[in-house]
Amino acid sequence: MGIHELRLAMRDPGSIFWILVAPFLWVFFFGFINRPDDPTQVRIGLGVVNEDGSAVAARLVSHLRWEKFELVVAESAGDLPAGERAPSRTLTIPKGFHEALERHEKIDVILHEGENANPDATFAVQLALHRAIVRLLADESFGPSRPEDDLVRVTSSYAGRRAIPSGNAQTVPGNLVMFVLLVALSSGSAHIAHERKSRILSRLAASPLSRTELILGKLAGRVVTSVVQVTLFVLLGLTLFHMDWGSSPLGLALVLTSLVACAAALSLLGGALFASPDAAAGVGVTLSLVMSALGGCWWPAEVMPPWIRTAGHVFPTAWAMDGLHQIVSWGGGLRDVLIPSAALLAMALAAGAVAVRRLRFD
Amino acid sequence: MRRRVRTILLLTLKDLRRRLADRLALALNLAIPLAIAGTMALVFGSRPGEEPQAPKLRLVVADLDGTPATGIITGASQNQEAAKHLDVSVAATREEGLSHMRDEHFAALVVIPKGFSDAMLSGRQATFEVVKNPAESVMPLVAEQGAGIAALYLSTGRRLLGDDSKTLAAMLQGDDWQDSAAIAALATTMYARVHGAGNWLFPPIIGVKTEQKAAGGTNGFNFIAWMYPGLIVMGLLYVALMQMRDLLRERRSGTLRRQLVAPVSVAEVLLSKLLAVAAVVAVSMVLLLAAGALAFHIDWGAPLPLLATAAAIVFTTTGFAALLYSLVTTERQGEAFGGILVMVMSLLGGSFVPPQVLPGWLQSISRFTVSHWAHDALRWIVAGGGWSDIAQDLLVLAVLGATFIGIGWAGLSRRYARGAL
Numbered sequence: 001m002g003i004h005e006l007r008l009a010m011r012d013p014g015s016i017f018w019i020l021v022a023p024f025l026w027v028f029f030f031g032f033i034n035r036p037d038d039p040t041q042v043r044i045g046l047g048v049v050n051e052d053g054s055a056v057a058a059r060l061v062s063h064l065r066w067e068k069f070e071l072v073v074a075e076s077a078g079d080l081p082a083g084e085r086a087p088s089r090t091l092t093i094p095k096g097f098h099e100a101l102e103r104h105e106k107i108d109v110i111l112h113e114g115e116n117a118n119p120d121a122t123f124a125v126q127l128a129l130h131r132a133i134v135r136l137l138a139d140e141s142f143g144p145s146r147p148e149d150d151l152v153r154v155t156s157s158y159a160g161r162r163a164i165p166s167g168n169a170q171t172v173p174g175n176l177v178m179f180v181l182l183v184a185l186s187s188g189s190a191h192i193a194h195e196r197k198s199r200i201l202s203r204l205a206a207s208p209l210s211r212t213e214l215i216l217g218k219l220a221g222r223v224v225t226s227v228v229q230v231t232l233f234v235l236l237g238l239t240l241f242h243m244d245w246g247s248s249p250l251g252l253a254l255v256l257t258s259l260v261a262c263a264a265a266l267s268l269l270g271g272a273l274f275a276s277p278d279a280a281a282g283v284g285v286t287l288s289l290v291m292s293a294l295g296g297c298w299w300p301a302e303v304m305p306p307w308i309r310t311a312g313h314v315f316p317t318a319w320a321m322d323g324l325h326q327i328v329s330w331g332g333g334l335r336d337v338l339i340p341s342a343a344l345l346a347m348a349l350a351a352g353a354v355a356v357r358r359l360r361f362d
Numbered sequence: 363m364r365r366r367v368r369t370i371l372l373l374t375l376k377d378l379r380r381r382l383a384d385r386l387a388l389a390l391n392l393a394i395p396l397a398i399a400g401t402m403a404l405v406f407g408s409r410p411g412e413e414p415q416a417p418k419l420r421l422v423v424a425d426l427d428g429t430p431a432t433g434i435i436t437g438a439s440q441n442q443e444a445a446k447h448l449d450v451s452v453a454a455t456r457e458e459g460l461s462h463m464r465d466e467h468f469a470a471l472v473v474i475p476k477g478f479s480d481a482m483l484s485g486r487q488a489t490f491e492v493v494k495n496p497a498e499s500v501m502p503l504v505a506e507q508g509a510g511i512a513a514l515y516l517s518t519g520r521r522l523l524g525d526d527s528k529t530l531a532a533m534l535q536g537d538d539w540q541d542s543a544a545i546a547a548l549a550t551t552m553y554a555r556v557h558g559a560g561n562w563l564f565p566p567i568i569g570v571k572t573e574q575k576a577a578g579g580t581n582g583f584n585f586i587a588w589m590y591p592g593l594i595v596m597g598l599l600y601v602a603l604m605q606m607r608d609l610l611r612e613r614r615s616g617t618l619r620r621q622l623v624a625p626v627s628v629a630e631v632l633l634s635k636l637l638a639v640a641a642v643v644a645v646s647m648v649l650l651l652a653a654g655a656l657a658f659h660i661d662w663g664a665p666l667p668l669l670a671t672a673a674a675i676v677f678t679t680t681g682f683a684a685l686l687y688s689l690v691t692t693e694r695q696g697e698a699f700g701g702i703l704v705m706v707m708s709l710l711g712g713s714f715v716p717p718q719v720l721p722g723w724l725q726s727i728s729r730f731t732v733s734h735w736a737h738d739a740l741r742w743i744v745a746g747g748g749w750s751d752i753a754q755d756l757l758v759l760a761v762l763g764a765t766f767i768g769i770g771w772a773g774l775s776r777r778y779a780r781g782a783l
Binding site: 014026104108112122130160286 | 386387390391394398402406420460467469471482487488489490491492498499506507510512513514516520524562569570571572573705
């Protein structure tokens with residue numbers, strides 16, 4: 001029954017798209033957006049309008065050259081390249097800059113962010129500007145120095161095993177969790193609701209199959225679809241996206257199996273609760289998007305307020321992401337994913353139990 | 363002519379009443395943009411006038427040096443201002459810090475090695491370590507950058523101390539605390555230096571003022587106000603497609619063909635169908651705009667530019683749906699290809715990320731999508747833009763809408779006339 005269910009799904013162009021194409025389109029798109037490993041390591045174009053033209057303004061410009069900027073310096077905004085070659089950001093050192101410094105008065109340099117400027121790069125520009133300004137002021141106070149003369153240094157590394165979380169590798173686990181739930185809760189639930197509405201289930205009930213066999217068969221259909229999705233994600237993650245799935249295949253299998261079980265049970269529950277396929281699909285899509293967002297599939301969980309991060313664990317998405325992070329990010333093993341997997345399986349059991357009680361064939 | 367207009371209006375009104383009776387279907391279509399916007403407001407949102415709350419940087423500090431100088435770092439979060447942005451937890455060892463970071467989701471572990479202060483004050487290279495949490499993406503980079511700036515300040519502070527740093531180092535080690543004359547001399551010299559350079563450096567006398575030109579991106583950037591217009595357009599495209607799908611349902615049940623028995627023409631029936639779809643899209647738009655104002659406190663600006671933008675969006679989304687359903691032959695195809703096109707247009711058109719973060723070639727493709735121009739117009743409206751800011755968007759939307767309606771009308775009316783609808 002599971003394989004027949006998958007065959008049915010594969011006849012529908014919409015299902016093919018959402019199971020086989022959309023997830024990877026999504027991963028490619030957001031992976032491409034997150035492509036630079038670290039925006040602060042990228043050379044960023046910056047136009048500098050030095051209206052002041054003083055020696056101290058020139059020293060600020062030379063400090064900017066030590067940062068990762070592609071500088072274009074001009075005396076007025078009109079002298080900067082225009083059109084497509086125009087820099088996305090322009091720094092203006094205003095007239096009266098050196099007089100203000102001589103008088104020890106506060107003065108602002110102005111960073112103009114263009115309409116097409118990337119906000120991440122602007123943040124990196126602000127940090128680099130801050131460093132250049134501190135260096136300039138220290139040099140003005142204590143005499144010139146170079147960055148390599150700094151007495152205090154920082155070494156930086158990642159704990160665990162991952163190099164730098166970025167690009168496709170960063171988006172694959174979140175999208176895996178989201179699309180498994182999205183397909184299960186939308187088309188999976190709608191399919192069961194449709195079979196109830198069109199009385200296919202009641203006709204199947206007239207066959208020699210028992211109620212338990214029928215329900216398990218429907219569940220198997222959802223499981224097979226989710227297994228296909230997960231397998232594709234793992235394989236394409238390895239080959240296309242150069243994803244490192246960690247060093248514990250057993251641990252990874254446990255998390256993913258628990259996720260599949262949970263998605264299948266929730267799918268059955270959706271199909272049991274809604275009489276109309278449209279309602280089942282609509283609620284399923286909305287719910288899976290909200291669960292994905294609050295479970296940390298859309299953005300790094302650390303940007304969420306702590307209470308939402310904690311509350312997000314009422315959803316399977318947060319547990320699945322916890323488990324995947326233990327395996328993929330920290331290089332953990334089977335023992336590290338026991339709690340997230342147990343939570344997912346408990347949710348699967350609860351959803352399955354309610355679904356079995358509520359599912360009516362007629 | 364009057365009779366024809368009356369007939370079309372009558373058909374539209376009756377059709378509209380029938381469509382609006384299925385409130386659940388309409389609510390479910392509107393629920394998706396509202397749920398996404400609501401979730402984002404919950405995670406990132408702030409009320410108007412409130413300062414947006416940046417997430418706190420959560421650090422574990424393992425101070426293996428344990429001197430008063432490094433104590434300033436471990437006690438950083440006790441400062442009221444720093445406590446708004448920092449959450450610092452102390453660990454006794456590096457291993458304890460690592461385990462703390464993993465179990466309690468800290469962004470990074472800062473390890474200050476033994477002998478750090480001594481090295482710094484005696485003019486030798488001093489290095490501290492930042493270990494980033496690999497399960498997090500943004501905040502560990504913030505921690506790394508912050509540590510770089512802290513190191514620069516420490517280096518600058520060391521230059522401020524000059525040769526007196528050795529005296530200070532000796533004092534910190536407890537050798538010279540009894541020599542009150544030396545302490546007084548050091549304090550006097552340091553006061554003079556701090557007074558001179560401190561006026562420049564702590565805080566820096568040169569500030570950076572950022573001015574943004576982006577649509578919807580004024581200095582008081584409101585993430586929800588930027589995001590919501592994109593979600594509205596995506597939601598309206600889905601509503602238009604769902605409503606236009608009704609044509610193929612009627613084809614299945616044969617009601618459209620039977621309608622031609624009545625004294626109405628193909629054009630009258632088809633026009634009334636398009637008007638009914640447009641009316642449902644318009645009602646949805648009003649509901650989404652109202653929800654934006656009430657739930658997310660979005661200011662929709664001057665009424666006339668908003669009205670013109672709303673009309674252009676309703677016209678174009680209806681046209682898009684008409685074009686699609688003139689090309690597909692089954693409901694399944696319509697749902698599948700409609701869903702795909704809306705998703706791709708929303709991704710490229712800027713519903714989820716600003717188009718400017720896309721590479722140049724994708725930005726060029728983005729300009730061929732309805733979503734791009736509709737978002738741009740709505741975002742200008744939210745940013746307080748006027749007619750001159752939205753003129754180009756309205757023109758492109760009108761041209762796209764007219765083209766879609768034209769091709770869609772031709773295809774649908776041909777199929778309807780030969781009984782294939």
